[in-house]
Amino acid sequence: MTVKTTGIKEERKGLIGAIKNSGTTFSLVIVYIIMCIIFGLLSPHFFTVNNFLNIGIYSSIIGVMGAGVTVAMLLGAMDISQYATATLASIVAAMLLQEEVNLFVVIIAAIAVGISCGAVNGVLVAVLKIPAIIVTLGTMQIFRGIAYLLAGGKTIMIKNADFDLIGKGYIGNTIPICIVIMVLVFILIYYLLRHTGFGRTVYAVGGNESASYLSGINVVRVKFLALVLCGVCSAVAGLITSSQVGAAIPSNGVGSEMGVLSAVILGGISLSGGKGRISGTIIGVLILATIQNGLTLLSVQSFYQMIINGIVLILAVLMDVIRRGVLKKQ
Amino acid sequence: MEKLLEMKNITKRFPGVTALSGVNLDLEKGEILALLGENGAGKSTLMKILSGAYVPDEGEIYLENEKLEPRNPGEMIEKGIAVMYQELNYLDDLSIAENIFLGNLPIKMGRVNYKKLYADTQELLSIVGLKHDPKTEVSNLSIAEKQMMEIAKVLSKKNKVLVMDEPTSALNEVETQTLFKLLRELVRDGISIVFISHKMDELFEISNRIEVLRDGKYIGTVDTAKTNVNELVTMMVGRTIGDMYPKEEIKHGKTIMSVQDLTGTDVHGVSFEVKEGEIVGLFGLMGSGRTEIVETIFGKHQVLGGSVMVDGKQVLMKNPQDAIEAKIAYVPRERKKDGLVLSASVKENMTYAYLKKMRKGIGLDTSREREMVREWIDRLSIKTPDMETPVDSLSGGNQQKVVIAKWMLDQPRVLILNEPTRGVDVGAKVEIYKMMEDLCKMGIGIVMISSEMPEIMGIADRILVVHEGKIAGECTRNEFSQEKLMFLAIGGE
Numbered sequence: 003m004t005v006k007t008t009g010i011k012e013e014r015k016g017l018i019g020a021i022k023n024s025g026t027t028f029s030l031v032i033v034y035i036i037m038c039i040i041f042g043l044l045s046p047h048f049f050t051v052n053n054f055l056n057i058g059i060y061s062s063i064i065g066v067m068g069a070g071v072t073v074a075m076l077l078g079a080m081d082i083s084q085y086a087t088a089t090l091a092s093i094v095a096a097m098l099l100q101e102e103v104n105l106f107v108v109i110i111a112a113i114a115v116g117i118s119c120g121a122v123n124g125v126l127v128a129v130l131k132i133p134a135i136i137v138t139l140g141t142m143q144i145f146r147g148i149a150y151l152l153a154g155g156k157t158i159m160i161k162n163a164d165f166d167l168i169g170k171g172y173i174g175n176t177i178p179i180c181i182v183i184m185v186l187v188f189i190l191i192y193y194l195l196r197h198t199g200f201g202r203t204v205y206a207v208g209g210n211e212s213a214s215y216l217s218g219i220n221v222v223r224v225k226f227l228a229l230v231l232c233g234v235c236s237a238v239a240g241l242i243t244s245s246q247v248g249a250a251i252p253s254n255g256v257g258s259e260m261g262v263l264s265a266v267i268l269g270g271i272s273l274s275g276g277k278g279r280i281s282g283t284i285i286g287v288l289i290l291a292t293i294q295n296g297l298t299l300l301s302v303q304s305f306y307q308m309i310i311n312g313i314v315l316i317l318a319v320l321m322d323v324i325r326r327g328v329l330k331k332q
Numbered sequence: 333m334e335k336l337l338e339m340k341n342i343t344k345r346f347p348g349v350t351a352l353s354g355v356n357l358d359l360e361k362g363e364i365l366a367l368l369g370e371n372g373a374g375k376s377t378l379m380k381i382l383s384g385a386y387v388p389d390e391g392e393i394y395l396e397n398e399k400l401e402p403r404n405p406g407e408m409i410e411k412g413i414a415v416m417y418q419e420l421n422y423l424d425d426l427s428i429a430e431n432i433f434l435g436n437l438p439i440k441m442g443r444v445n446y447k448k449l450y451a452d453t454q455e456l457l458s459i460v461g462l463k464h465d466p467k468t469e470v471s472n473l474s475i476a477e478k479q480m481m482e483i484a485k486v487l488s489k490k491n492k493v494l495v496m497d498e499p500t501s502a503l504n505e506v507e508t509q510t511l512f513k514l515l516r517e518l519v520r521d522g523i524s525i526v527f528i529s530h531k532m533d534e535l536f537e538i539s540n541r542i543e544v545l546r547d548g549k550y551i552g553t554v555d556t557a558k559t560n561v562n563e564l565v566t567m568m569v570g571r572t573i574g575d576m577y578p579k580e581e582i583k584h585g586k587t588i589m590s591v592q593d594l595t596g597t598d599v600h601g602v603s604f605e606v607k608e609g610e611i612v613g614l615f616g617l618m619g620s621g622r623t624e625i626v627e628t629i630f631g632k633h634q635v636l637g638g639s640v641m642v643d644g645k646q647v648l649m650k651n652p653q654d655a656i657e658a659k660i661a662y663v664p665r666e667r668k669k670d671g672l673v674l675s676a677s678v679k680e681n682m683t684y685a686y687l688k689k690m691r692k693g694i695g696l697d698t699s700r701e702r703e704m705v706r707e708w709i710d711r712l713s714i715k716t717p718d719m720e721t722p723v724d725s726l727s728g729g730n731q732q733k734v735v736i737a738k739w740m741l742d743q744p745r746v747l748i749l750n751e752p753t754r755g756v757d758v759g760a761k762v763e764i765y766k767m768m769e770d771l772c773k774m775g776i777g778i779v780m781i782s783s784e785m786p787e788i789m790g791i792a793d794r795i796l797v798v799h800e801g802k803i804a805g806e807c808t809r810n811e812f813s814q815e816k817l818m819f820l821a822i823g824g825e
Contacts, residue, residue, distance in 0.1 A: 197695045199687040206684050209673035216632065216670050217684040217738065218656040276675045 027270065029321060030285045037289065041296035048299060055178060059246075061291040062180040063239045065284070067262045068269075069184075069191045070235025072283045073228045075266055076195070076208045078275030079127055079134035081232045084262055085255030086145035087119040088240030093149045095165075095241060096158040096250035105164050113237050119145055120233020121226070128225035142259065146252070153252045160248055169245030180242045187235060192280045204228060208275030264311065265290050268318040289314065334361045335397075336524050337413075337493055342391035344377055351377040352388075355550045357526075357543060359493065364515065364525045366539035366556070370568055370757035374548040375528050379495055382526075383415035384408035395492070412492040416482050418501060422470050429453035429466035432485045456484040460514055474619075476507035483514065494518065495526040500534060501754070504617040504783065505818065512538050530757070532561050533786065544568055569759050576758075577790030578766050580773075582609045584793070588643060588777040589660070589746045595637035596628040600801040602638070606746055606777035611768060613792030614781045617821050621801035622781045623665060626748045630662040631655045642745055656685060661739030663732070665750040665781070671735040672723050679705045679719035681734050686741040708737040712767060729760025736767070747771060748779045753787065765791050785814050799823045 041048045067084045074081045091112040098108045119141065126137040160166075171179040195201035203224045206214040215221050244250045269286030271278030293314060297307045337359040344352040352374045359365050369375050380386040382393070384402035393400045395411055402408045408415075422431050429449050430437070438445040438452070453466035460480045464473065473481065479499060486494055500508045515525060515538060529535055535542055536556060544551040544567040551567050565576075585608030594602045598621045606612050616622045627633050629640050631649045640647040640658075648654035655662070664670035672681055682705050683690060690696050705719050712733045716726055723734055732752060739747060749768075753761045768778055768791065782788040788795055789812045797805045797820035805820040807813075 193695075197698075199691060199696055202680060202684070202687055202696070205676060206673050206680070209675040210669075212670045213664075213673055214684065216630070216652055216662060216664055218653045219684060219687075220653065276673070 027279060027281045027285055030269065030282065030289065030318075034285060034289055034292070037292060037296070041292070041299070045296070045299045048296060053295065053299070055181070057288070057291050057295045058181040058184075059178050060295060061287050062178075062184040063242050063246075064262050064265055064290065065184040065287045066187050066235050066239040066242065068265050068283045068287050069187045069280065070232040071262055072266055072269075072271055072278070072280055073191060073195065073204060074134065074232045075263075075271045075273070076204050076275055076278060077225055077228050078208055078273075079225065079229065080263065080273075081123065081134060081138045081229065082259050082263065083119065083123060083138035083142040083145055084232065084236040084239070085259050086142045086149065087116055087233050087236035088243060089250070089252060089254045090119065090145045090149040090152075090240070091115040091237035092240035092244035092250040092254070093153050093158060093252060096160050096244060097152065099160055099162050099165060100158065105162065108165070109241065112241050113234055116233040116235070116237025116240075117230055118233070119236070120230035123233065124226035124229035127229055128222045134229075146256075150252045153250065155252065157252070158250045160244060160250065165245055166248065167245070169242045169247075180246070183238065183242065187238065188280060188284055195280055200224070200227065205276060208272075208277075210276070261290065261311075264315045268315055270318075286318075335359070336361045336395070338392075338394040339378070339382065340392045340394070342378065342381060342388045342393075344381060344386060344388050350548055352381075352548045354391075355545065355548070357550075359524045359526060360540075361524055362519050362522055363540040364519060364527055364538055365553075366535040366542040367526055367528045367545065368535065368542055368564060368568060369545035370759060373545040373568070375545055376497065377548075378545070379415055379497060379526070379528070382408070382413060382493075382495060384413075409489070412490060413495070414486040414489070414491045414493065415495040416479075416486065416497065416499060418497045418499075420475075420478055420482055422478055422481065424471040425469065427467045427469055428457070428462075428464060428473070428481055431470055431481060432456060432488050434485075436488070452488070453484075456487055459487060459517075460484045461510065475502040476504075476510070476618075479503065479511065480514070483518075487518075491523060493524050493526065495528075497528045498530065499527070500529060500531065502618070504619075506617065506822070508534065530755075531784065532564065535564075546570055565758055576762060576765075577787075578762065578769060579791060580769050582769070582772045584608060584610045585775060589779075590641045591629060591638070592641070593638035594625070594628060594635070594640065596624065596633050596635050598624040598801045599628050599633075602801070602803055604796055604803060604806075606779055608775045608777055609772040610794070611772060611778045611780060611792045613788040613795040614779060614798055615783075615785070615788050615795050615817055615821060616798030616804075618783070620798045620821065622798045623750060624801065625798065626662065626750060626779060626781065629655065630660060630748065656742075659743070659745040660748065661685075661742075661744035661746065662748045663735050663739070663750060663752055665754065667728070667731055667735060667755070672731060674722070674724040676723060677720045678709070678714070678716050678723050678726070678734055681723045682708065682719075682737045682741065685738050689742065704741050705737075708740050712737050712740070713763070727757075727760070729756040729763065732756055732760070732764065733767070736764075740771075744776060746777045746779065748781075750781045751783065752780065753782075753784075761787075785817060789814070789817075797821050 047053055071081050071084060094115050095108050095112040098111055123137055123141055126132050127134045167179055169180050173179060173182060195204060203214065203219045206219055207221050207224050211221055243254060265286040266283050267273065268289060269278065269282030271282060290311065293310060294307060297310065335358055339357040342352055342355045355374065355378060357378065367375050377386065381388050384405040384407055387403065400411060432453055433449055438448040450466045457464065457466065460483050462477060462480045462484065470478065499511060503511060519525060527539060539556045541553055542556055542559065542564065543553040544564065546568060587605050587607050589606040591602060591604050602625050604612065614622045614625065624633060628635055631651045631654050635649045640649060642658045642660060645658065647658040668674060683701055690701050709716065709719060714733045714737065715730050723731060726734065752764055756764065772778060780792060793809055795807045795812065795817065796803050797817055799821060800823065804823065807816060
């Protein structure tokens, strides 16, 4: 028998109760605000417009990648090849810029690299049905290897004022372009997930693949497109990175592969797929970026930052466990 | 007779709902007590209390006049009360012997005494009549055999009470009879059994007494010999249900679907036709290939030969999309596994098969979507607070209606229903039958798979009996008889 509790929510008191009764995103917003207050109290530089813009700029790379991987994760597919794809795209862009190719063509080419990398992942995951984490563990090394080969193992400097604008430019001297790009990507993914047939099928396939297939949903196509989308977002992130740094570095992001996934998991996207919202990813990204920023302001050694990032991730998942009532005894 | 187990005045509340209020149960030594009630009547909650998984808010439990206050399942197991849930608990990758003695392996000098383990298992297996080597990996067993293994597990401990929650739901008639024979033997040896089932004919066959629950309340206990189906149904639903099978005379139109010599995995040269307004029953034992036949038509399994035509046009059958394109709809057997996305809402579940036709620009025409969903929620009288409710929180019958509604949005020509009333309570069953009749009036042709003979004989116009992936025979309505169906189903010539 299933007990019907439709419409009647249990009122619980105390901290655990508060977590239990709130939505994922909402409880994360609370956590975020508390965090900001603490940083604000500890550092006079925290609550400044400039600092928040810094947080935004820092978020843009993880944010753009996170937006893409959110779609893949909703399908239960974990993509860890994102930084490698981003790097490969940025190396290709830098090489083309050295040949003084038109900037527009360069951007298209970088995105084409992202599409290709995503398509390779897509075919392996969707058509050949190899688990995504294994596929991308492999392609991560393949893409990275290709990037090193193309760059001859060296950093490629970029000297192009227009290209610099992507990562370092401002609109009207106030709003950084990279933040605008991130916001646009988030809006696009939000619209895609919430208001299109494709979005519906993403949640359907992530929730129950067999039922989706028997409802006539083209499961292979949905998975393939999600991974391609992931690749495109990686390429965009790669462009922002190389523009900010002023160079394409083949070793970019090595060791950071899990950072994006941390943000997405922190945002409440279920590892098994089907559940979660893009708003969760946004707040997840912001939390990680703000921790980074706050700790830097407080001159905390970066090794501690790693430890704190790890703790935050585990706490976030613990919160999710409490909310789902896994710990509760019957 | 001697009372073995007594549950007095059991009350269990969950937030917002009282699952049981003042329920009694008494079990005599060496009897089979059937527990009957619609879904949500409180049977499972009562069983969970008996197993120690739930602690009752009020009430007392006595076993042989000793008061029990279980805090966890372990204590009840120690007292000799074994509960077999509908979803069996077993580990596929271990051997039969290891499964039976899991957590209770014979140890000799710190190591598992395999010799004793296998010998003991062999003995238990011979009692339950399972002809497998104790070392066999459990994944090789059929569902019925796994059930026998579970019973062997129960026998491995000195149990007094055995509780079985719908043990026959996955068994065919022959396997059910084997199970019943074994249960009768257990009773003869002094074990008492609480037997939960939805299948009336089984209760009459196996039980001594029947206890009925409704809405978490105790309604009464009757002697099986002195009651009848009507009385029980009235007790269960609290009102008299007019006609269980509301069969109407509907004129059959032209042939919609014709299956010609269809061959695939476990499907061997199947041919049949479905007409407008007709309900064709597919009857067969578990594993006879009924599901494979319809799923091959629907494009889930590979087609090796033959063809399917709908309204004179050939269906491609490469995948379900082709079948849907040809206006074939399929309601699968396992609603939760294959029919619904449980994490999604009622509305979303109803539109998955129709998304392509709901496009407006790059987005979705949400107002038309809501309109169509609302229309079908009304027409099929789906009970849900609203269309955004997670489908997971609906009752089995209403979930089933959501799966059917999913197909109605696009007006199918042929509707294939695979065990549509499985795990659905009596009231909702009748509603589903009525709905099938209504769909027939709209000119839809229905193919229905069912394992329940009374049901298929009650609602089908024609029954095709499937045996080993072939149509073994056909009966028209005036030729229906349980004997004939069974004879064909077991391969009688």
